[in-house]
Amino acid sequence: MTEPVAGEPMPQLQLFVVGDEPNSRRARANLGKITAQFGHHLDRVEVVDVLKEYKRALDSNILVAPLLIISTATTRVTVAGDLTDLEKVVGILNSLMERQ
Amino acid sequence: MNEGKPPPSGAADEARAIAKVPTGIEGVDQILHGGLPEGRLTLVVGGPGTGKTVFGLEFLYRGALAGQPGMFISFEERGEAVRENAATFGWDLAAEEQAGRFYLLEAHVDPETVVSGSFSLKALLALVEAQAKAMGARRVVFDAIDVLLRLFEDPKRERRELYVLNDWLAERGMSVVLTAKTGTDAEALRYAFLDYMANTVITLDQRVDGQRSTRRLRVVKYRGSGFSRNEHPYIIGETGLALLPVSGVELGYQALGPMVPSGIEELDAMLGGGYRRGSAVLISGTSGTGKTILVASFARAAASRGEKVLYIDFEESEAMLVGSVASAGVDLRPALEAGLLRVQATAAESVGVEEHLINAHRLFDAFAPDHVILDAASSSDRLGGAQAAYAYLVRLINLCRNYGRTLLMPNQLSGMESSEAVSGLGISSLVDGVVFLRQHENNGEITRTLLVLKARGAAHSNQAREFRITGSGIAILPPYIGEAGIVTGIARQQQEAREAAEDRRLVRQIAAKEAEIAHLDASLSAQAAVMHASIEQMRAELEALRIEQEERTRGRQVRLGIRLTERAGGKTGDV
Numbered sequence: 185m186t187e188p189v190a191g192e193p194m195p196q197l198q199l200f201v202v203g204d205e206p207n208s209r210r211a212r213a214n215l216g217k218i219t220a221q222f223g224h225h226l227d228r229v230e231v232v233d234v235l236k237e238y239k240r241a242l243d244s245n246i247l248v249a250p251l252l253i254i255s256t257a258t259t260r261v262t263v264a265g266d267l268t269d270l271e272k273v274v275g276i277l278n279s280l281m282e283r284q
Numbered sequence: 285m286n287e288g289k290p291p292p293s294g295a296a297d298e299a300r301a302i303a304k305v306p307t308g309i310e311g312v313d314q315i316l317h318g319g320l321p322e323g324r325l326t327l328v329v330g331g332p333g334t335g336k337t338v339f340g341l342e343f344l345y346r347g348a349l350a351g352q353p354g355m356f357i358s359f360e361e362r363g364e365a366v367r368e369n370a371a372t373f374g375w376d377l378a379a380e381e382q383a384g385r386f387y388l389l390e391a392h393v394d395p396e397t398v399v400s401g402s403f404s405l406k407a408l409l410a411l412v413e414a415q416a417k418a419m420g421a422r423r424v425v426f427d428a429i430d431v432l433l434r435l436f437e438d439p440k441r442e443r444r445e446l447y448v449l450n451d452w453l454a455e456r457g458m459s460v461v462l463t464a465k466t467g468t469d470a471e472a473l474r475y476a477f478l479d480y481m482a483n484t485v486i487t488l489d490q491r492v493d494g495q496r497s498t499r500r501l502r503v504v505k506y507r508g509s510g511f512s513r514n515e516h517p518y519i520i521g522e523t524g525l526a527l528l529p530v531s532g533v534e535l536g537y538q539a540l541g542p543m544v545p546s547g548i549e550e551l552d553a554m555l556g557g558g559y560r561r562g563s564a565v566l567i568s569g570t571s572g573t574g575k576t577i578l579v580a581s582f583a584r585a586a587a588s589r590g591e592k593v594l595y596i597d598f599e600e601s602e603a604m605l606v607g608s609v610a611s612a613g614v615d616l617r618p619a620l621e622a623g624l625l626r627v628q629a630t631a632a633e634s635v636g637v638e639e640h641l642i643n644a645h646r647l648f649d650a651f652a653p654d655h656v657i658l659d660a661a662s663s664s665d666r667l668g669g670a671q672a673a674y675a676y677l678v679r680l681i682n683l684c685r686n687y688g689r690t691l692l693m694p695n696q697l698s699g700m701e702s703s704e705a706v707s708g709l710g711i712s713s714l715v716d717g718v719v720f721l722r723q724h725e726n727n728g729e730i731t732r733t734l735l736v737l738k739a740r741g742a743a744h745s746n747q748a749r750e751f752r753i754t755g756s757g758i759a760i761l762p763p764y765i766g767e768a769g770i771v772t773g774i775a776r777q778q779q780e781a782r783e784a785a786e787d788r789r790l791v792r793q794i795a796a797k798e799a800e801i802a803h804l805d806a807s808l809s810a811q812a813a814v815m816h817a818s819i820e821q822m823r824a825e826l827e828a829l830r831i832e833q834e835e836r837t838r839g840r841q842v843r844l845g846i847r848l849t850e851r852a853g854g855k856t857g858d859v
Binding site for chain 1: 392393394396397399400404408411415
């Protein structure tokens with residue numbers, strides 16, 4: 185794990201879920217683990233419930249759920265699923281931060 | 285594929301059948317017996333370029349125009365591409381979007397998407413539900429659903445998601461069209477289960493016949509409804525998808541109608557009264573035999589009775605046609621001006637068979653002609669080979685027959701065909717009538733004859749008749765059968781002169797003979813009178829001789845009696 189360089193923009197996380205259905209619930213929990221691990225290296229972490237904010241989901245072209253969008257100023261990576269495979273997400277975050 | 289049950293076909297069954305939403309796509313509702321199943325799932329499958337997207341989009345666009353809002357979810361094409369596609373058909377999607385009757389969701393699946401754990405289509409369904417509710421949409425199209433399904437990387441999961449989708453749609457009563465590519469065998473196999481899941485399955489197919497590609501649409505199954513099981517040719521035309529009912533069986537052929545005058549009185553007599561309405565008649569002949577003039581005469585006569593004629597001309601423009609027959613005294617202008625004659629001049633090779641047929645079909649609908657002329661059947665060869673020509677003619681014949689429209693088809697023979705070949709197209713058994721025009725050269729002069737080879741349902745003449753193209757149309761001459769068969773032209777005149785001379789000679793000879801007989805007769809009478817006189821004289825002389833003979837006999841007896849008396853009276857010494 186690389187230490188972030190201070191002053192550089194940090195990744196934003198947006199997790200789209202569908203209410204309280206099982207996959208979405210697991211995804212929320214897994215997102216919690218990720219934020220706990222990366223904490224101060226993340227710019228913003230947001231959970232969007234498609235059932236409540238469908239317009240935002242429409243704008244972001246959300247077709248499957250749960251869906252995590254990891255974005256920086258120059259890159260956008262989408263991760264579909266309940267994030268059970270935490271290592272994948274961690275790997276993505278690390279590589280993004282290395283590029284910063 | 286229809287659960288082993290025959291589809292309901294009777295009127296009562298149809299009435300009991302499920303509710304339907306019309307697609308509004310030309311010809312499609314006809315073969316679906318009303319439209320797609322309302323509140324159910326319809327699967328449209330086909331290879332690339334078969335028009336699946338157009339089908340889905342048109343279903344929504346026509347619905348929107350009819351006041352039924354719809355959503356289009358595009359998984360493959362960019363929204364811009366979809367809008368451009370629609371614009372080429374003259375569909376104003378923007379207007380429908382602004383009016384809240386059309387919504388385009390560009391559901392672009394990021395191919396870089398990383399998968400981590402399980403997910404579902406619930407987000408999509410939530411979006412669709414919310415948006416549909418907001419605009420009151422009951423029609424939804426998922427275009428290229430297979431692109432989205434690839435995200436699951438597992439056929440089993442794909443299948444599960446689709447079943448979820450199906451149930452979800454059924455619960456909400458939405459009429460859904462799902463399109464999927466089945467270009468390869470692997471794809472076809474992968475999505476074969478969709479066929480079972482969907483209530484209705486339509487396949488679109490594109491193949492190459494000869495030099496041209498043809499497209500076919502087929503309804504594979506339709507739960508709870510009757511439908512046409514045939515393959516139907518369709519085109520992606522100027523205003524969208526258009527489909528043509530190919531077989532007349534489903535519509536039922538109409539029986540041949542009453543006699544329709546041909547526009548030439550003598551020809552009517554030869555045809556046994558005229559052409560039968562709704563019949564297909566081939567006017568066959570080599571170049572310059574007057575085929576076009578013959579059919580133009582028919583068009584003019586029909587229009588003068590107030591009947592409408594559609595003239596499909598593969599040979600020349602309207603102006604050329606009008607001009608060429610005018611020189612033969614057939615003026616088509618009044619019929620054109622009255623709107624009773626419409627000339628559709630088009631190059632045979634300009635578009636494919638399907639487009640030609642659909643254009644004809646549209647004209648049939650818009651113009652509702654009583655009669656149709658195709659000039660010329662032989663030009664259909666230029667549609668892309670003999671097979672295409674055959675397909676076109678068979679379908680045009682059926683199309684006319686179904687609606688009871690008379691179809692006259694001038695057909696140019698190359699002159700190379702055998703004498704039995706009347707069409708050179710293999711369609712002579714399909715037509716109801718054949719009028720055969722021939723030209724003969726005799727003593728350096730061309731003469732023309734007309735023969736009715738076939739006229740179904742009529743007692744037609746079997747005699748070839750000479751005709752002339754005069755300044756006032758076609759004139760059929762009275763039948764002339766001479767000693768040496770049918771003779772025409774100068775030969776005919778010479779023959780007639782010879783015959784007349786012969787007649788005159790005979791008359792003279794007969795008169796002479798009669799005179800001779802009369803003379804002999806008279807002479808006989810005279811001679812008889814003379815002989816009678818002689819006989820009478822002879823008889824008289826004979827009588828005189830007999831009287832003389834009697835007197836002489838009597839005299840002798842008298843003298844004998846005197847002598848006997850003298851002896852018996854005493855003369856002794858003297859005896």
